Amino acid sequence: MSTPAPGLTSGAVARSLGVAPTTLRSWDRRYGIGPVSRENGRHRRWTPDDVAVVREMCRLTASGVPPAEAARAARQGASADGHVPPPARPAPVSAGPVEDAPPGGDVLRERRGLGRAAVRLDSRALDALLESAIARHGLVTAWEEVVAPALHAAGRSWETSGDRYVEVEHLLSWHVSTALRRMAHRGPGGPLPAAAPHVLLACVPNEQHTLPLEALAAGLAELGLPARMFGAAVPPEALDRAVRRTGPAAVVLWAQSRSTANHPLARHVAGTSWGVRGARSRTTVLLAGPGWAGQTPGPGMLRPGGLREALAALRGLCGPGPAPEEGSGAAE
Secondary structure (H helix, E strand, O other), rough: OOOOOOOEOOHHHHHOOOOOOHHHHHHHHOOOOOOEEEEEEEEEOOOOHHHHHHHHHHHHHHHHHHHHHHHHHHHHOOOOOOOOOOOOOOOOOOOOOOOOOOOHHHHHHHHHHHHHHHOOOOOOHHHHHHHHHHHHOOOHHHHHHHHHHHHHHHHHHHOOOOOOHHHHHHHHHHHHHHHHHHHHHHOOOOOOOOOOOOOEEEOOOOOOOHHHHHHHHHHHHHHHHOOEEOOOOOOOOHHHHHHHHOOOOOEEEEEOOOOOOHHHHHHHHOOEEEOOOOOOOOOEEEOOHHHHHOOOOOOEEEEEHHHHHHHHHOOOHHHOOOOOOOOOOOOO
8 A cells, every 4th residue: 555755753643642752662662553664664654544553552541451452452443544433432420529429440441541641641632531530430439539549650650760750740730630620610600699608728838739629629619619719838828818808618728748737727717707796707627638637626627538528528518408517626
């Protein structure tokens, strides 16, 4: 079969698919997924048929299929004209964000696929996989069983191999943040009524990890509960002013490590009151994140065990139904 001249270089193919050139070379060497012909016997030139095969290889590995099996399927699935049918999109599930069903075996495949796509620096696959996981499992299960473990694995790879995988963690974090913010923007729009119960979300001073709070903001939007997100490393003075100005029903303080968990600040926020004399109001503080572990919540505080528990507690505090009582110590 004749091929168009001069064809695409490996660098051009890598850029078009969002994968690293070293990945293409590895797949060619290990599985025979590469250009059929070489110019002058040396230079690699990719035909449309070659690109179709490697594109299918990317899709299959991103969905969790082992590389060797994906290579066999990609070679068999590509048609003579280089066209590969697009994958079917999963139908959205109807389960709510708090009552999601327990994960099945699919989440392990999806978790591996997300990690492989991140290592390949495959932006398109990351977006597709994140959207698919949330649609298939619901936000809570997707976060707890697919996304958060993939983020932890990327962080461990960075810590154990120097700076080798910094770019992987940064790319994965960016796409996770994008997916979560896209969900949060689907929540109630327009100005927030002054008397509406709402949630204030903030990282404690010196805390830069915002993704868990972004997942919580997305879950609140899915529940129809308004929230104000203040992001990373909020100074104590700014947090105090925000609480007094907005009067939230709940304040969520995220601390990733014990070194950033600021217990005096949490006590101060829980003890803050506002309103006219004789009708003062206080907020409930949720101590979120592993940094608060090992401490008993004080008066006016809760310590949820994860995203699911935090959403249930906040729905009780801000939405219909009674607020949770267990260990709450709510201020009078």
